[in-house]
Amino acid sequence: MQIKSRFFLLMSVPLLLLSALQTTSAETIGEVNTEFKFIGPDHKVVVEVFDDPKVAGVSCYLSRAKTGGFKGAIGIAEDKAESSVACRQIGEIKFNGPLPRQEEVFSERASIIFKHVRVIRMVDTKRNALVYLVYSDRLVDGSPKNSVTAVPVAANQVIPVK
Secondary structure (H helix, E strand, O other): OHHHHHHHHHHHHHHHHHHHOOOOOOEEEEEEEEEOOOOOOOEEEEEEEEEOOOEEEEEEEEEEEEOOHHHHHHOOOOOOOOEEEEEEEEEEEEEOOOEOOEEEEEEEEOOOOOEEEEEEEEEEOOOOEEEEEEEEEEOOOOOOOEEEEEEEOOOOOOOOEO
16 A cells, blocks of 8 residues: 555656646636536636647637536636637737647646646648647546647648648
C-alpha cells in the first residue's frame, strides 16, 4: 500500500507542474445556469473564446459544462466531459510560421488534477483547411465525447506545414 501511495505522489507532482505552465487562456463570453445549488455556485454552461496562438485571424468559441455546488466553489469538482467548439475566421488569416500537422492549441483543467478539456488543431492540406477538435481526457479513463469544426483557408493561401 505504501508503494502505491508514493507512486501516486511522484506522478502527481509533474502533472501539477505541467498544468501550471499552461499558456493559452480563454476569455469568458457568457454563461447560463443549468441547475440551482443551495450551497455554492449553480451548475452552468460557460462560453469562452480563445485565439489560435499560431494562426492570426482565427478565434475558437468553446462551450463547456462547469460544476457548481460546494465542490465547485472550492475548486475540487470534476466538470462533465461535454463540450463543443466552433472556430471562425475573424480577420485576415496569417500564419506565425509553419504548423505541425497536429497540435494542442488549448488546454484547461476540468478537475483538480487529472482531467482536462483540450482543443487540437489539425491541418487538412488536401482541402486547405484548419480542423479543430475538442475532447476531454483523464489520466485513467477519458471520454469519447467530442466536437469538431473547420476553418477554410483562402484558395490563394497555402498553409505552411512542418
